[in-house]
Amino acid sequence: MTIRDVGVVGCGIMGAGIAQVCAAHGYRVRVSEEDPERLARGIATIRRRLAREVERGRLSRERHDRTLSRLDGAATLDGFARSDLVIEAVVEDLPLKKRLFEQLGAVCKPEAILASNTSSLSLSEMAASSGRPERAIGIHFFNPPTVLPLVEVISSESTSTETIDEIMAFCDSIDRLTVRVKDSPGFIVNRLLVPFIFDAIRMVESGIATAADVDQGCKVGLNHALGPLAxxxxxxxxxxIHISDAMFEEYGEARFKAPSMLRRLVSLGHLGRKSGRGFFEYD
Ligand SMILES: NC(=O)c1ccc[n+]([C@@H]2O[C@H](COP(=O)([O-])OP(=O)(O)OC[C@H]3O[C@@H](n4cnc5c(N)ncnc54)[C@H](O)[C@@H]3O)[C@@H](O)[C@H]2O)c1
Structure with missing residues (x-):
């Protein structure tokens, strides 16, 4: 199957970025959001990012216009009947994602591939809900998808070789570098990253060092582009929290358990960059 039409479900941090990357590489993209305000915000973010690229001389006006002309927003899944590939990027909640895979299985044409951008949840369970487990796969982009080229390609026991090959070719076509991993919570990168971030949080929580110093230590001492708290x-x-809850449930190891400071910040509505405040403050 030739992939031409891509559907993206969810237009938050990841969905908006994935939709932008696919449209910029020539795919017709329809992105859906159940919340009209978030859809408008997500599309506005894409427009702003593309305009900035033009201002900086990294993107021609013509390519800017063509990218936007390939992008379309929707409030429902109905338009995905035409999609060759649908990538879901809704919140990290297994019952929600399973419901979505079931709906997509009913709406999409039989040969369409259904992919999840989940960071930690069971692809196999979503695949089973879709009614076409051989065409279900994980395509885990990294944040921000417009900048970081890595994609973890996740297969379940049921994913067909043909589906994997088509998705590897798709990732090539959007200039991504891929690693292959079997369905397991956290896959490769988050399985390593989450305990690292949690140790950083525990250090701040116990007063050993400030958030700024923990991050500075990792940036300067380890040559990381961003510290663990940023x-x-x-x-x-x-x-x-969603990612680590799934990992803790599966592995049962204390290193995957979210520190109380993280839960406290979330209860206070401090969600990080997207709310303007987390371990650090943002404009
Ligand atoms: N944030 C990251 O760094 C990151 C990185 C890689 C993967 N992921 C994964 O990507 C997924 C999305 O994460 P995010 O950070 O973009 O979250 P987010 O909260 O920014 O966006 C999720 C969006 O999904 C929308 N949504 C919820 N239910 C929906 C439905 N039924 N139909 C359409 N839209 C719906 C919400 O309104 C929201 O805008 C999660 O599975 C997450 O684990 C996140």
Whole structure:
């Protein structure tokens, strides 16, 4: 199957970025959001990012216009009947994602591939809900998808070789670098990253060092582009909890258990960059 039409479900941090990357690489993209305000905000973010690229001389006006002309927003899943590939990027909640896979399985044409951008949840359970487990796969982009080229390609026991090959070719076509991993909570990168971030939080929680110093230590001492606490703010502190809850449930290891400071910040509405405040403050 030739992939031409891509559907993206969810136009938050990841969905908006994934939709932009796909449209910029020539795909017709329809992105859906159940919340009209979030849809408008997500599309506005894409427009702003593309306009900035033009201002900086990194993107021609013509390519800017063509990218936007390929992008379309919707409030329902109905338009996905035409999609060759649908990537879901809704909140990290398994019952929600399973429901969505079931709906997509009913709406999409039989040969369409259904993909999840989940960071930690069971692809196999979503695949089973879709009614077409051989066409279900994980395509885990990194944040921000417009900048970071890595994609973890996740297969379940049921994912067909043909589906994997088509998705590897798709990732090539949007200039992504891929790693392959079997369905397991956190896959490769988050399985390593989450305990690292949690240790950083526990250090701040116990008063050993400030958030700024923990991050400075990692940036300067380890040559990391971002410290672990700024990374948590970028991911979204609510998303960090969703991801780690799934990992803790599966592995049962204390290193995957969300520190109380993280839960407190989320209860206070401090979700990181997206709310303007997390471990650090943002404009
Ligand atoms: N934030 C990260 O750094 C990151 C990185 C890689 C993967 N992920 C994964 O990507 C997914 C999305 O994360 P995010 O950070 O973009 O979250 P987000 O909260 O920014 O966006 C999620 C969006 O999904 C929308 N949504 C919820 N239910 C919906 C439905 N039924 N139909 C359409 N839209 C719906 C919400 O309104 C929201 O705008 C999660 O599975 C997360 O684990 C996140």
């Amino acid at each position: 990374t948590a703010d970028l991911i979204g502190l609510d998303t960090m």
